[in-house]
Amino acid sequence: MDTFLQLTVSGLSTGMIYALAAVGFVVIYKASDVINFAQGDLLLFGTYLIFFSIVQLNLPWTVGIMLTLLIAVAMGLLIERVVLRPLIGEPIISMIMVTIGLSSVLRALANALWGPQPRTFPSFLPDGVISIGTAVVGFDRVLAIPLGLALLVLLGFFFRRTRDGIAMRAIADDQQAALSMGISIPRVFAIAWAIAAVTAAIGGMMLGNIVGVSQSVAAIGLRVFPVVILGGLDSIGGAVLGGVIIGLLEVYTGGYIGHGLNLIVPYFVLIIMLMVRPYGLFGKPIIERV
């Protein structure tokens, strides 16, 4: 029972970090139908940027977090402006291909700026453990859970209540009609990339705190794919639930069956989902009127 509780909390927090990575991916997909292969690298930049801010610049951790988020927004906007915008109107596949290129560029850039060797990282989140029943879990891990949920609520508000959020969903539904309302596609795409970069940076910071600063963070970012295939490419709620399910599965497999297997479980799920329900648990249904 102890183990179970322990594993569950740990799985939930891991899952929330996956969800943070996946949410940005979903936002971009919703707005532009683009599958962003560089999402894991945005995560990586989140990790390196917080390292840069509080180790290299020696800023207090609150200021460091702010700076990281600011740089992330700027990166998102810049990427949209320089890489994606020239391709608006071209077939979607060219935008998707360009994100693959972007992924390599970002990774090379991180490598050039911070080198290939893993960096040590002073835990910037308050230390300590939390006891939940008989389970004891690190505070930094548990923090991912409320943080992820808060972000979800915030995004929900953005998509349901704000002008730009509604415009983003409108573009996803019908680009021509959205244009005819005067909705600016470049503006909406830019917002989508900014959101993707920021959520990834938050996920990257939390990951850095847990697994350390190295290029392997980008590999963890690859979990985005099983997560979004499970939850549905275009569903924010699906991304969070998908993240949590994958997180739990990984941790349970690792805890009960053995190490090694936990690393392939997500991809196992991915393949099964693609076979039985390719639009995911919460993918947008196609409306058929009678």
Place this chain on the structure above:
Amino acid sequence: MSVLLEFNNVEVRYDDVILVLRGLSLQVQEGQIAALLGSNGAGKTTALKATSGLLDIEDGKVTDGTIHFAGKEIQGQSADRIVRDGIFQVVEGRHVFEHLTVHENLVAGAYTRRDRSSIARDMDRVYDYFPLLADRQKQWAGYLSGGEQQMLAVGRALMARPRMLLLDEPSLGLAPVLVRGIFDIIKRINEEEGTTILLVEQNARLALSISDYAYVMEGGRVVLEGTSKEMVENEDVREFYLGLGEVGRRSYRDVKHYRRRKRWLS
């Protein structure tokens, strides 16, 4: 009365080669409803898109001539710019945002508005024009009937408070009884809001019944124009568009008719 929209010898090409509008000239007076008639492929939709800036995403371009709106040249400007200038096109085939609620569709219509405070009032006004929509505010637009979707498409346009509305075949695919209702409301919008309207419509009889002036297009240019009253009386319009040809009178005008028919219907 002043001219609000003016096409002057407008030429439009798709993909740089397909010439669709071949010197289109027309004028719409402020406050009026102008009807744009013509058979399929005449270039009516293209004319509307050239006005609203929607040609761009279809690789279409105004390659000659000018389009003036309120005295300002607007050809080639971006769609969002043109909406801000006061022109709003209701595209053919409804195109509501299926996965947005009725309410959210209306919010999207008001996207370019700066006076956020009066948006709620305008929404009430839309629900006033279309009471059916009021009962469906929270429903996904994709689940509305065809007629309700057309109402939503027009209502969404009203949310932008446009100075000029471009309507592309609002009767398409709707039951006759619904069509009458939509056209009554188009007329009301024109009268109560003072919105100038350019109406593209296959159903010429209906279009002429609410419009002040009408153009007939063929092969990318205007071949006939006049007040809607004149048009209803016009022999050729009666025969080819209203199905009211008077067989007995054809004899001596046959040749001329034939030429015109070819021009219009080829």
